[in-house]
Amino acid sequence: MTHLSAITRLSADELLLASREVDTGLRHSDLSVPGIRCGGCIRKIEDAIGRLPGVTRARVNLSTRRVGVDWQESAGPPPLGETLTGLGYDAYLHEAREDAKDPQLGRMIRALAVAGFAAMNIMGLSVSVWSGAAGETRDLFHWLSAAIALPTLAYSGRIFFRSAWQALRRGQTNMDVPISLGVLLAFAMSLYDTIHHASYAYFDAAVSLLFFLLIGRTLDHVMREKARTAVKGLGRLAAYGATIVTPDGGRAYVGTEEIEPGMTILLRPGDRIPVDAVVIEGRSDIDAALATGESLPEPVVPGSGLRAGTLNLTGPLTIRAIAASKDSFLAEMMRLMEAAEGGRTQFRRIADRAARLYVPVVHSAALLAFLGWMAATGDWHQALTIAVAVLIITCPCALGLAVPMVQVVAARALFEHGVMVKDGSAMERLVEVDRTLFDKTGTLTLGRPRLRPDxxxxxxHLAIAARIGAQSHHPYAQALAAAAAPADIAFDSIVEHAGLGLEARIGDDLWRLGRGAWAVDGDQASEAEGTVLSCNGKLLHAFLFEDELRPGAEAAVATLRARGHAIEIMSGDTPDAVAPVAAALGIDTVQAALLPAEKTAHLEALAAAGHKTLMVGDGLNDAPALVAAHVSMAPGSAADVGRQAADFVFLRPDLDSVTYTIAIARRADRLIRQNFAFAALYNLVALPVAVAGYVTPLIAALAMSGSSIIVVANALRLGPRGGA
Structure with a gap:
């Protein structure tokens, strides 16, 4: 049984929990069926599932290979998995795909484990040979080493062999070509010597070489993959589907990609808007932080426009789609992030640049060593042994570990200070930054409104407002509830009106806390600013709120300015909301009321002018900007997508983490340069010694391992107890 057929073991309760309510008593389930290939599959699946008890509708989407099923809750979940398995199709819950693990990382870890285990055992056998084992005993140990090395090279070495072969097929070369040549030639020479009863074989050199190289390759892969999750995270904000009103007045649940402009959609509180739309009926508050960065809910009424990905908070809405999902606001944001990440892949790490020179030099040196010793001695075995030693001793283990080891140690030092590193290469880029841009809400400020002293x-009146506000989750109501001890009043009722405010009754008195135009009657309504408290339509007080600066904001801005950074605020908030924060921090350059695309465009303009930008932001609307910036940071309180898009995430509440991360990045940069200097010096000394014939493949492997250990030891100096 394949892993995909695991859905056949799902209990009815699990299928029920994974379903969605379409209408009273009607639920919807989605399954992924990778085996769907043609129209015949569609007919067979729809007919079989449509005949199941309680199923009212079954629909197959060929392009997404997804099966959507509506079923009556009273009949219980239908046996969908068993039915599809009986038809010959593997199936699983569609959401399960989101949690798929990184298969490449799993392969690399397994290859590393196998190489490490094999190297340990072959080294143990080699010690016996070095200790004096001879004759048949020595040959037995060599054959045992060969038996361990061969499957190890086939399994663990394929990561390098496949890359080298693909490069050679295109008429190109890369760092994996000399690695593969060195490993395969060392094994072939050792097998030849074992067959001919030679005193020494170098299986240990070949396998140890793979082990050290896989350490660096695995660390590098982990750091790179962490930077590729931002678009996936933003994609999770897309509504999975929505309940639409069919032409005959019924209801049906359809996938977001099936929604077309003009369709009528029903939204409940807590639903995400699936596509760009306009409100037809209902009032509610919308969390539009994805678009504007503003943490406060935005009221919507009939005629209000809605952007895909924003969240309906307080009331049911009937909306009309005005764009397909591929043309929606959320899709545009994802395209912006994908474009920015695609541009980022053009960044060349120091090791990649060094490889341009390394590969041809090593190949030429090994070839010349072989030809030179053939011409001098006529002994092909000796000439090939020296050529293999040249390839092994110059193997780029130290070069491959120079960057990822420092980055891993730096990541540990940052972690102990409460900073998570998402992308190791960001530490290189952080050293180059000359301009820092801050978002306002949730970054320079805590994103929590507090009552302005008055x-x-x-x-x-404040106590009464606190008593009423305690019944709502609205940020302003919560700020009032926290500002004073609630009045000891037992209201007859307190009702929240979506998008307007709270209404409380006690006897014949009607109290309202909310928008002035709704809470106050007559001429006073036009004068009521902020959140007002009224009694029987009479204005009692208008409460104003402010956002609290994040601890350490002033010190962080001052430190960055002292280091030569130009400071700027780039926010989706209104100019009036941004101005007080900019004034408090002495920041003169302010960009306000920007949409995500405008933030990205501004960063691109700065990059075109030659600036290297650090973007510090937390909002959903900051995600494309965080990806597009030269390097980016987000607080741990940021939206999930913001954290995924950022290169660094700081968990402590103050902004000291920004300046600390820059300091660590500069120390890491110095150590990386030292490691490369050592790797270059090592090769300058080792290469002529190997070409001169003074190094065997085993000694070459030991020297290579020693250079790797030195690089690792130098990287450890970056630890919290080390210096740099």
């Missing part, structure tokens, strides 16, 4: 407020 000596004119009547404490009794």
């Amino acid at each position: 000596a004119a407020v009547d404490p009794a």
Whole structure:
């Protein structure tokens, strides 16, 4: 049984939990069926599932290979998995795909484990040979080493062999070509010597070489993959599907990609808007932070426009789609992020640049060593042994470990300070930064409104507002509830009106806390700013709020400015909301009321002008900008997508983490340069010694391992107890 058929073991409760309510008593389930290939598959699956008890509708989407099923809740979940398995199709819950593990990382870890285990055992056998084992005993140990090395090279070495072969097929070369040649030639020479009862074989050199190289390759892969999750995270904000009103007045649940402009969609509180739309009926508050970065809910009424990915908070809505999912606001944001990440892949790490020179030099040196010793001695065995030693001793283990080892140690040092590293190469880029851009809400500020001190407020009115506000999750209501002890009043009822405010009754008195135009009658309504408290339509007090600066904001801005960084605020908030924060921090350059695309365009303009930008932001609307910036950071309180898009995430509440990360990055940069200097010096000394014939493949492997250990030891100096 394949892993995909695991859905046949799903209990009815699990299938019920994974389903969605379409209408009263009607639920919807989605399955992924990779085996769907043609129209015949569609007919067979729809007919079989449509006949199951309680199923009212079954629909197959060929392009996404997904099966959507509507079923009556009273009949219980139908046996969907068993039915599809009986038809010959593997199937699983569609959501399970989101949690798929990185298969490449799994392969590399397994290859590393096999190489390490094999190297340990072959080294143990080699010690016996070095200790004096001779004759048949020595040959037996060599054959045992060969028996261990051969499957190890076939399994663990394929990572390098496949890459080298693909490069050679295109008439090119890369660092894996000399690695593969060195490993295969060392094994072939050792097998030849074993067959002819030679005193020494170098299986240990070949396998140890793979082990050290796989350490560096695995660390590098882990750091790179962490930088590729941002677009996937943003994609998870897309609504999975929506309940639409069919032409005959019924209801049906369809996937987001099936929604077309003009369709009528029903939204409940807590639903995400699936596509760009306009409100037809209903009132509610929308969390539009994805688009504007503003943490406060945005009221919507009939006629209001909605952007895909934003969240419906408080009331049911009937909306009309005005764009397909591929043309929606959320899809545009994902395209912006993909374009920015695609541009980022053009960044060349120091090791990649060094490889341009390394590969042809090593190949030429090994070939010349072989030809020179053939001409001098006529002994092909000796000439080939020396050529193999040249390939092994100059193997780029130290070069391959120079960057990822420092990055891993630096990541540990940052972690102990509460900073998570998402992309190791960001530490290189962080050293180059000359301009820092901050988002406002949730970055320079805590994103939590607090009541602005007002000596004119009547404490009794504030206590009543706190009592009413405690019944709502609206940020302003919560700020009022936290500003004073609630009044000891037992209201007859407190009702929240979506998009308007709270209404409380006690006896004949009607109290309202919310928008001025709704809470206050007559001429006072036009004068009521902020969140107002009224009684029987009479204005009692208007409460104003402010956002609290994040601890350490002033010190961080001052430190960055002292280091030569130009400082700028780039926010989706209104200019009036940004101005007080900019004034408090002494920041003169301010970009306000920007949409995600405009933020990205501004960063691209700065890059075109030659600036290297650090973007520090937290909002959903900052995600494309975080990816597009030269390097980016986000607080741990940021939206999930913001954290995934950023290169660094700091968990402590203050902004000291920004300046600390820059300091660590500069120390890491110095150590990386030292490692490369050592690797270059090592090769300058080792190469002529190997060409001169003074090094055997085993000694070459030991020297190569020693250079790797030195690089690792130098990287460890970056630890919290080390210096740099």
